[in-house]
Amino acid sequence: VEAAPGRKERAAKMTWRSVFDLAADDAASEVDLKFRGFALLLLVHTSTRLWIWAMRPHPSEETKQLAAIVVTLLALAALWPRWTRTAAGGVALILLGKIIATFPVTSNHAFLEFLAVGLLACFDPRRGKERALAMQTARWGVIIVLFYSGLQKVLYGTYFDAMFLGSFIALKPSFADALGPLLPPAELARLAALPAQEGAGPFAVDSPLLVGASNAVYLFEMITPLFLLWRRTRAPAAVMAIIFTALLQTAAREMMFGALFIGFLLLFPRRAFNLGLLPVFAGLYAALLTMRYFAPEIWFN
Amino acid sequence: LNIAAKRRAAAIGLGLFALWPLLHHGLFIYADISPWRFFGWAMYCQPKLPLQVDVRVRRGDTVSPLGDSAIVSPQLRRQQLSYMRRREIWGSLLPPDDLASEALAAVPDATGVEIVVRRLVLDPSTAHITAREQRYQYQREPSEPARSPAGNAGET
Numbered sequence: 001v002e003a004a005p006g007r008k009e010r011a012a013k014m015t016w017r018s019v020f021d022l023a024a025d026d027a028a029s030e031v032d033l034k035f036r037g038f039a040l041l042l043l044v045h046t047s048t049r050l051w052i053w054a055m056r057p058h059p060s061e062e063t064k065q066l067a068a069i070v071v072t073l074l075a076l077a078a079l080w081p082r083w084t085r086t087a088a089g090g091v092a093l094i095l096l097g098k099i100i101a102t103f104p105v106t107s108n109h110a111f112l113e114f115l116a117v118g119l120l121a122c123f124d125p126r127r128g129k130e131r132a133l134a135m136q137t138a139r140w141g142v143i144i145v146l147f148y149s150g151l152q153k154v155l156y157g158t159y160f161d162a163m164f165l166g167s168f169i170a171l172k173p174s175f176a177d178a179l180g181p182l183l184p185p186a187e188l189a190r191l192a193a194l195p196a197q198e199g200a201g202p203f204a205v206d207s208p209l210l211v212g213a214s215n216a217v218y219l220f221e222m223i224t225p226l227f228l229l230w231r232r233t234r235a236p237a238a239v240m241a242i243i244f245t246a247l248l249q250t251a252a253r254e255m256m257f258g259a260l261f262i263g264f265l266l267l268f269p270r271r272a273f274n275l276g277l278l279p280v281f282a283g284l285y286a287a288l289l290t291m292r293y294f295a296p297e298i299w300f301n
Numbered sequence: 302l303n304i305a306a307k308r309r310a311a312a313i314g315l316g317l318f319a320l321w322p323l324l325h326h327g328l329f330i331y332a333d334i335s336p337w338r339f340f341g342w343a344m345y346c347q348p349k350l351p352l353q354v355d356v357r358v359r360r361g362d363t364v365s366p367l368g369d370s371a372i373v374s375p376q377l378r379r380q381q382l383s384y385m386r387r388r389e390i391w392g393s394l395l396p397p398d399d400l401a402s403e404a405l406a407a408v409p410d411a412t413g414v415e416i417v418v419r420r421l422v423l424d425p426s427t428a429h430i431t432a433r434e435q436r437y438q439y440q441r442e443p444s445e446p447a448r449s450p451a452g453n454a455g456e457t
Binding site for chain 2: 016017019020104105106107108111115122123127129130133136137140141144145148149151152153155156157158160161163164166167168171196197198199200201202203204252
């Protein structure tokens with residue numbers, strides 16, 4: 001006979017549940033569709049990334065191409081709901097192999113992909129409670145990543161007077177193109193002339209507009225998670241975060257990470273917009289893949 | 302696993318996921334690891350600036366750059382480059398012991414080697430690029446030549 005759980009145990013259970021409930025859905029009917037959209041989007045994303053990876057010149061090119069083919073086949077198999085979890089399990093194993101093969105040069109992006117696909121493999125989408133828990137866990141993941149992206153900028157102390165952006169304007173022409181309009185021409189010319197060598201500087205930027213934007217970045221990243229948790233503000237916060245991610249990641253040419261993170265943020269609105277937007281994502285991925293194949297000199301990540 | 306166990310596992314996973322960036326920042330401060338790697342969500346906090354690894358050969362009281370030595374094998378050069386790339390990521394968690402052994406083996410008349418690692422960083426207190434330097438001293442020991450570092454990481 002199983003003993004009834006004690007008060008402490010019940011309290012612990014309630015605490016876990018309450019924490020996850022903070023990121024619960026408003027409309028339970030949408031969870032199924034949202035989960036489906038999330039799963040398909042992730043698998044299309046990982047297939048695209050694997051193909052882009054396979055296109056890089058490397059001694060083990062054949063292995064990478066094989067991995068890309070297998071992941072694509074698994075993603076296609078996932079179109080049948082009964083195969084989604086198995087396909088995700090297979091993709092997660094391949095992504096884990098990729099992380100091991102590339103460690104320690106592995107990107108944070110690759111780690112997030114692996115965790116998200118692993119999540120799909122660990123929870124049974126046919127069971128309502130598991131599906132909901134998977135979505136809540138994924139949302140908490142987004143909140144943690146967004147919050148820490150901001151907190152790290154504060155801890156490193158390079159955003160208060162925009163010196164990080166100043167250094168990237170000096171070192172990366174794509175940043176100079178994207179942020180140049182926020183700077184007086186003389187300041188842009190000064191920064192662009194700074195070399196990447198000892199003693200170079202100052203990289204702090206003399207432009208209230210850019211300093212304001214620089215401070216807005218970490219403030220937005222640290223505050224938005226709270227609004228994503230609060231149900232009343234969840235949808236507008238998600239829309240703002242999607243716009244913010246699209247702008248920031250386009251400026252940094254982190255197109256793939258931007259698309260992945262927008263896919264995560266689409267878990268927050270009540271409706272399953274991610275499923276409807278799947279063709280848009282597929283089009284974007286196809287365009288990026290085509291660009292990488294025909295114009296490899298155009299850099300994006 | 303039932304739903305309660307999965308909830309517990311997810312909570313533990315998220316807890317670790319939330320704790321790691323703080324440890325990651327600590328590792329950046331104390332061991333100089335790359336902010337861009339190891340899943341700490343600290344990309345775009347520090348620019349990627351060049352890192353330099355100099356190998357200096359000691360003969361008695363004289364210290365000269367490795368390039369001045371008569372014997373510099375391509376293998377040693379490759380190892381120096383490889384260490385430089387790995388050091389950019391691992392910081393001082395990866396001391397240059399193997400590189401020192403290789404250098405001592407390549408220059409038989411050396412009594413020791415000094416390896417100087419210079420990492421450029423954007424210093425938030427000055428907004429200038431400054432260098433963080435770490436020196437590693439290795440002495441050749443008669444009993445175990447070219448294999449025993451005599452001291453570690455004197456940061457200057």
